[in-house]
Amino acid sequence: MPTKPLDRLMFVQGGLCFFCKQPLPKAEASVEHLFASSNGGSNNDENCVACCKSVNALLGSMSLKEKFQVVLNQKGQFKCPNSVTSTKTATPSKKPPKAPSVAKTKDDKFAFVVANLKRRGNSKPRTLKTLTTTIASLYPKGLSKAELASLLQQLQSTGKVTVKENKVAYSL
Ligand SMILES: [Zn+2]
Incomplete structure (x- = not known):
């Protein structure tokens, strides 16, 4: 033993x-x-x-x-x-093999998410986790993991969202 x-x-x-x-x-x-x-x-x-x-x-x-x-x-x-x-x-197997769908839709989604976050004023999600669930909840019909990840990615690459140690800061 x-x-x-x-x-x-x-x-x-x-x-x-x-x-x-x-x-x-x-x-x-x-x-x-x-x-x-x-x-x-x-x-x-x-x-x-x-x-x-x-x-x-x-x-x-x-x-x-x-x-x-x-x-x-x-x-x-x-x-x-x-x-x-x-x-x-x-x-x-995280990334689906399919090519990302039409870019326009993606940008529309991004704009929609940004607009929604703006509207939240001071009650924006404070952590990456809540931000993720918040974005997911904007799409009750479902948002694929890849889409969700790419939206989060885009939020950060455009500087609208800064994530530091799971804390989220905004400059929308
Ligand atoms: Zn366990």
């Missing part, structure tokens, strides 16, 4: 994150004390699970009750905050 706690737990869990059940590269893995060690939880394997660093950081020293709540709130679809799945599967 592997001797390090993390190795042991990973072995027991079949190399998957305890929470999201995604393959867990060792670089992303960490040991989560279910009953936090700061609250007197033991270091025994029975109190520990291997999981994504992100969710470990999130759970931190929450009480067991709070942790249960976090887990139950996911309704069985638990995804760690920065789930490793995307990096694993998405990279090669």
